[in-house]
Amino acid sequence: MSVHSAFEVAMPGVSPGVYDAADFQAISEIAHREVGIVLPPGKAMLVYSRLAPLVRDSGCQTFAAYVMRIREDTAERTRAICALTTNHTFFYRESHHFEHFAREIRPRLIEQLERGGRVRMWSAGCSSGEEVWSLVMTLLGPDRNAGLQLARRDIRVLASDIATHAITKAQAARYRQEDLNPVPEPLRRAWTVPDGAEATIAPEAQALLRFRHLNLLGDWPMAGTFDVIFCRNVMIYFDTPTKERLVARFAEKLPPGGHLYIGHSERVTGPALGTLANTGPTIYERRAA
Ligand SMILES: C[S@@+](CC[C@H](N)C(=O)[O-])C[C@H]1O[C@@H](n2cnc3c(N)ncnc32)[C@H](O)[C@@H]1O
Secondary structure (H helix, E strand, C coil): HHHHHHHHHHHHCCCCCCCHHHHHHHHHHHHHHHHHHCCCHHHEEEEEEEEHHHHHHCCCHHHHHHHHHHHHHHHHHHHHHHCCCCCCCCCCCHHHHHHHHHHHHHHHHHHHHHCCCEEEEECCCCCCCCHHHHHHHHHCCCCCHHHHHHHHCEEEEEECCHHHHHHHHHHEEEEEEHHCCCCCCHHHHHHEEEECCCEEEEEHCCCCCEECCCCCCCCCCCCCCCCCCEECCCCHCHHHHHHHHHHHHHHHHHCCCCEEECCCCCCHHHHHHHEEEEEEEEEECCCCC
């Protein structure tokens, strides 16, 4: 069976006059070049279902016409890329990372703050914010008064993503109460404000955050290093060279003793292994220079 007829079999109900293998190929190439996301042939239907509403709204009659549009129109290309991102996330995901952070890293960061130093953390690929809010609540801790003292010190947390719709949700800091269930109850009590079926993150915690639309493959305008970087379940969509380049850049953004947390199915390979030591399940520490 030719590539094209195999594609048609995999796309029941979709007219090849509207969307075909060449369109999928062109969209895959754009996604890979722009944001590193690899779309294997098995994702053809997913690409169709995510982009079909945009194709319709753009007034294009076919995906081929839409491909031409996104090649030329940066704003439309950004919309298409956002629609192709997978933003699945939840509070306290891979809870062992937050437990490790609370046990091994937080005491050192508190000492650093109490000595008049600063703390910088980054959730790279933060999606709709559940990861970074979990991290901030864990840093501030279960004792609200002690956490308020900490929050007055020099703490800045960066949360970045390529998907603008996800950042908007993260920044709103408002979630369904049931979504917060995985967060340990003392942290929830200290750092969320219930409002009916929903809850918002406490304003003192929100004040520590900076949100940024940032393509991890592009330039990073942030000066300085981060004590902790979370980049979890982002690199699973990238190919090995892209992952290795990215992890090497993260390593450069960590001071000696700084930590990188990655997703449960990911691991560090390549040049960054020279500077990052694996100190726990999907947890890496920057070695002393
Ligand atoms: C599955 S979510 C992971 C969210 C969170 N880190 C977690 O583990 O629950 C992956 C996120 O990575 C973002 N992403 C993918 N490629 C990116 C890139 N090149 N630059 C920045 N963010 C990207 C997506 O928009 C998406 O929100």
